[in-house]
Amino acid sequence: MRLRAFATAAAVAVSTLGFTGVTAPTASAATTCSGYSDYYDGSFRHYYISTTSNGSKNRNCVLSQGNQGTGVKWLQYTLNVCYDQGLAADGIFGPATRTAVRNVQSYLKRTKNSAVVVDGVFGPQTSKHMSWGYYTDNGGWMHC
Numbered sequence: 001m002r003l004r005a006f007a008t009a010a011a012v013a014v015s016t017l018g019f020t021g022v023t024a025p026t027a028s029a030a031t032t033c034s035g036y037s038d039y040y041d042g043s044f045r046h047y048y049i050s051t052t053s054n055g056s057k058n059r060n061c062v063l064s065q066g067n068q069g070t071g072v073k074w075l076q077y078t079l080n081v082c083y084d085q086g087l088a089a090d091g092i093f094g095p096a097t098r099t100a101v102r103n104v105q106s107y108l109k110r111t112k113n114s115a116v117v118v119d120g121v122f123g124p125q126t127s128k129h130m131s132w133g134y135y136t137d138n139g140g141w142m143h144c
Helices: 002-017 070-083 095-112 124-129
Strands: 035-040 045-051 134-136
Touching: 035 070, 045 070, 070 095, 095 124
Parallel strands: none
Antiparallel strands: 035 045, 045 134
């Protein structure tokens, strides 16, 4: 009898607080982009894209305010070169990088009608839809 009363009270509390249907994010979506991978297109272009680790080519990761490292640095380079965001490419995802990501997400949503959420968090959808800077085999500096 006590267990039934407890279960009923818990169900009422959960539904009252609005937690029904809420699920935790998947572990893969919560992985930080701690490195970058070189995507070679066969036409002398190397795209350095933020990934779960150096060389992994796994783009199912996120970057948000407070993250630091190589993944952030390559994101910042691309935000500067392809989207003229004027960031210091210091590898620190601070308020300026968050604003730059939001700017790009707004642009992607407006111009590509993409499913990108405008939240300032760099994730797989933003990575998929944005343009990435590249280097050429003949030593050309980053282009977009």
